[in-house]
Amino acid sequence: MPLDDALTARMADSGFWAAYLFEDDAAEPEFDEEDAESFSAEFQVAEGLGLVLELDVATGYFDLALTAPELPEPVTVGWDDQAHFHPHTMRWSELDLLARAVALRDPQLRHPGPMLALLARFVVLDEQDDPDAITPLMDAALRMVRPGPLSGLRPETRDWFELRDLRGCGLRWTATDHGCLAVEQPDLDSTTHDLYSLRAPGSADFPFAAWAALLDQAEQALVRATGAASLQTPAMRDALSRCDTDEGHAHLEPLAAALQTADWVHPVLVRALTEPVSREESCWAVETLAGLPRGSLVRRRYGPSRMAGAQSWELCLTIATERRPAERARLLISELHDALKQEGLGRAEITGSEMARRGESGSLMDVSASADVLIRDDLPRGLSLISQILRRHDAADTAELRYASPPRASVPIP
Structure with missing residues (x-):
């Protein structure tokens, strides 16, 4: 059984998907080494050939491995966490193909459904990917596994699309000797998002031949x-x-x-x-x-997906804290996040603080706090909201706002 009873029951819990998708308001899991919350899901395309997803919900670590008759044990093809992730494993067209083939083999795994919802985090999107053909399937998969909007673009779909969207980031796919595509990002200096993938040309860590066989068997299943x-x-x-x-x-x-x-x-x-x-x-x-x-x-x-014409701006906000408690900056950023989310304009997340030696004693003290801010679709409205909250906290005059992408130009605060 690809999804055992324990995982199926856990997926029905309201907190599972918030934790699995690394959502900002996900509850912090209570980690107990003696009772770690881990699950396994298998997606077989043919006998002995498929994908295995290991889910460690307590630590937020998710590993995707390939199984094949010629492999002595499952080989990791990607993993995702909030530290040293390598989630860029497959193209959307490959996941869609595999999910169709698995649905034919196992009637319990309807498509679009659990497989798409679970494995979409291991997709990398590029210029060949059309939001019009992708987002309806993701919306349907999420509707099946998680309560939420019954129509229109799901918030999770948009979060996922933006996170995995490397269009315009210089990806290059080349064929290997095994007939499997490898991916690289030659120019790292001029890109806004980096590629993190084991599937690099010449990589000894990616099982190219077995992956090609997996896709071939999936195509044959549809035929x-x-x-x-x-x-x-x-x-x-x-x-x-x-x-x-x-x-x-x-x-x-x-x-x-x-x-x-x-x-x-x-x-x-x-x-x-x-x-x-x-x-x-x-x-x-x-x-x-x-x-x-x-x-x-x-x-x-x-018809046209809302993601087809969607725009977003990634900004870096720095707030001076030298003459005020650092906790005030954290509260400000938390308030900004809630306001942006409520208005459907994006989100804000504190990323750290800068310390310097001050005073006669030369003791270390916080001098600034920084946050990543995402504004969606309406930049002037988002900037206006940032300005309102900064001024409410008497922080607008000393705050600094910049674009996150090179050349990291300054953004005037209204």
Whole structure:
């Protein structure tokens, strides 16, 4: 069983996803070495070939490993924590492919669903990734596993997309001798986000041959699921083509009826059309049955994603604390975070403080506190809110605001 009863029960708890996604308001887990909260989830594409996710919720450490018949033991392909992470393991297209293949093998793992929600943290996005084809699937996966908005862009989806978005950061994918792509970031000096991946060209730590086999077996699983000759009849192709439109969801019932008369169609695909948990689930089923490019129907069915035109600005805020208690700066930043979050404008997080020797004794004292600030979509409104809170705390005259990206230009505080 890929998700055992203990993990399934834990995922249903309201605090699990806040902790797993490193959300700012996640409760601090009570860590007890004798009763560590750790789980394991397996996602098999073929016998002995798949991915294993180890979750240590208490410490916030999550490890993804690849299993293959030729490997003596699972090999780590990525990990994520809040310290020395290397989460950039796979492309979105690879995760989508693997999740479809696993859903065909294990009916309990519907797609989009738990696998996508759990493993999306190991994706790296680049210029080839289209938000229109991606965000509806992520929204649907999160709706299945976590209570929240029933429509529209999920906050978790936006957080994830921005965190894994390395478009414009100079990623370069090159083919290895095993037919598997490797990724690198040649120019580190001119990028806003760094790549952290074991999948570098020439890396001895990444199992390129086994990863290529994993993807190949996933592709073959989809081919086998649609190999029935009856899927090629004129009547069936006509039924499929009617579903391949903007209003295709209205034609799912006739397609499902036609599939009932076919000599054999994979039951998971039939269920996705007759009893879909979400419209996104029926989309991937139609794409698979009709041989459409993955994500093409999702893109057409849902239209432009809010992430397609979304903007965000990463800022660094420095607050002088030399003549006032450092606790006041922490309270200010906490208040700023709450205000930004309430207005849907972003977030703020304290990152540290600077100390210097002052006075005749030369004792160390805090002279400033710093925070990372994220403003989304409306920079002037976000700056206005920052200004209001700084002035409320009588800190605007000594505060400094800069862009986080080079050349780290100063930002005037209104």
